[in-house]
Amino acid sequence: MKKTLIASAVAAATFSGAALAQDMALPTVYGNIQLAATHDNIDNGPSEVDLFDNGSTLGVLHDHEIAPGLTGFFKAELHFDADENDGEDQGIYEIDEAYVGVSGDNFGKVWVGKDDSTYETAVTEISEFFEVASLNIVVDYTTGEGDLVQYQSPSFGGLTLGAAVQVNGDSSDNGKSYPYQLAAVYGVDALELAVAVDSNDNGDGNGENTYGLRASYNLDALRLTGEFHTRDDAGDLFGVMGVYTIGANQFALAYEYGEADDANDTKRDTVTLQALHNVSDNMYVYVEGYLGGGDDVYEYEDELGNAAVSDERSIAAVGATYYF
Numbered sequence: 001m002k003k004t005l006i007a008s009a010v011a012a013a014t015f016s017g018a019a020l021a022q023d024m025a026l027p028t029v030y031g032n033i034q035l036a037a038t039h040d041n042i043d044n045g046p047s048e049v050d051l052f053d054n055g056s057t058l059g060v061l062h063d064h065e066i067a068p069g070l071t072g073f074f075k076a077e078l079h080f081d082a083d084e085n086d087g088e089d090q091g092i093y094e095i096d097e098a099y100v101g102v103s104g105d106n107f108g109k110v111w112v113g114k115d116d117s118t119y120e121t122a123v124t125e126i127s128e129f130f131e132v133a134s135l136n137i138v139v140d141y142t143t144g145e146g147d148l149v150q151y152q153s154p155s156f157g158g159l160t161l162g163a164a165v166q167v168n169g170d171s172s173d174n175g176k177s178y179p180y181q182l183a184a185v186y187g188v189d190a191l192e193l194a195v196a197v198d199s200n201d202n203g204d205g206n207g208e209n210t211y212g213l214r215a216s217y218n219l220d221a222l223r224l225t226g227e228f229h230t231r232d233d234a235g236d237l238f239g240v241m242g243v244y245t246i247g248a249n250q251f252a253l254a255y256e257y258g259e260a261d262d263a264n265d266t267k268r269d270t271v272t273l274q275a276l277h278n279v280s281d282n283m284y285v286y287v288e289g290y291l292g293g294g295d296d297v298y299e300y301e302d303e304l305g306n307a308a309v310s311d312e313r314s315i316a317a318v319g320a321t322y323y324f
Helices: 118-123 123-129
Strands: 014-017 024-026 028-042 048-051 059-069 068-081 092-104 108-116 150-152 159-166 180-187 189-196 208-220 222-231 234-244 250-259 269-281 285-301 307-323
Touching: 059 092, 118 159, 118 180, 118 189, 118 208, 123 222, 123 234, 123 250
Parallel strands: none
Antiparallel strands: 014 024, 028 048, 028 059, 028 307, 059 068, 068 092, 092 108, 108 150, 150 159, 159 180, 180 189, 189 208, 208 222, 222 234, 234 250, 250 269, 269 285, 285 307
């Protein structure tokens, strides 16, 4: 699912409090319903059709002026399944984002809680872009989105710096740790360059850093992006993507290639295509196709219940999103 904020603020309301003798802004409530259907086929293996929720959310956000040039803000976003009527996943089942922070004209912003991480927002554009994202290759970094203290600087002539630390206390599964992320993003005219690092200090057995690079260039209606991520004893990932926008339509094509640092140097790749149409200001529909290959990377059970593997998998997806 696309993890970026799909909904923008729709309404801002104020009311007059006689006792306070001032106007106060109400929080903004937003949300979306995302539904998709897929046909998933593993070469020489099973073929399945599924209808599912693709990340529907309800959220609320608010900000207010603490003092001239200083703003306080918060956000809470909750996941729910729009397609279930029974089972464990019915109702609201997960907090996707929840944080509080302050921002200033001169020092940037600081926020604490659960949110997309500094590494993710700086250098992982391709894996976060597509809607269903079933076969997109996940970047190997382990610092999660919870318990984060994050900082983003103001722009210094197009250069923005970011930092994050995850506070894992004594009660954490792997014990006390403070993994960190650092990022720098530089934009000039149509070009954007970004670099980021994740320390991966989570006590999971591999404390090697993950390093990521991204370059993006905007040519009017066409955006081109290239990425590279590497982590010792884990693997490398390379990706390129082009997105062309014309009127209410968007077309995207991406290629990703990953090679694992394992005994077999396991390789995998994915080609992704997307055609998306904005029906209105509050609704869009799309079709996506995924073709994945590799060194026996797709596991399944055969008709006798035995474990089997395949080197090719394809997924066709159609979906719709309504947001407010």
